[in-house]
Amino acid sequence: MSLFAVSGMITPLEMGVAIFAGLIFLISFVIASTGGGFQDLVKTTLDNDAAARNRKGVG
Numbered sequence: 314m315s316l317f318a319v320s321g322m323i324t325p326l327e328m329g330v331a332i333f334a335g336l337i338f339l340i341s342f343v344i345a346s347t348g349g350g351f352q353d354l355v356k357t358t359l360d361n362d363a364a365a366r367n368r369k370g371v372g
């Protein structure tokens with residue numbers, strides 16, 4: 314007995330939409346990465362972690 318019944322057939326339109334969505338995601342990721350947003354997030358996270366460790370006397 315199968316838990317999932319999924320059609321293995323994908324139309325050319327569905328394939329085009331999937332490829333388009335994937336490309337848009339990659340382009341958006343590259344733009345966000347070059348903007349430095351992730352670097353700021355990592356820096357803030359590490360700074361907050363260090364401050365929390367100092368308050369607790371750990372490290």
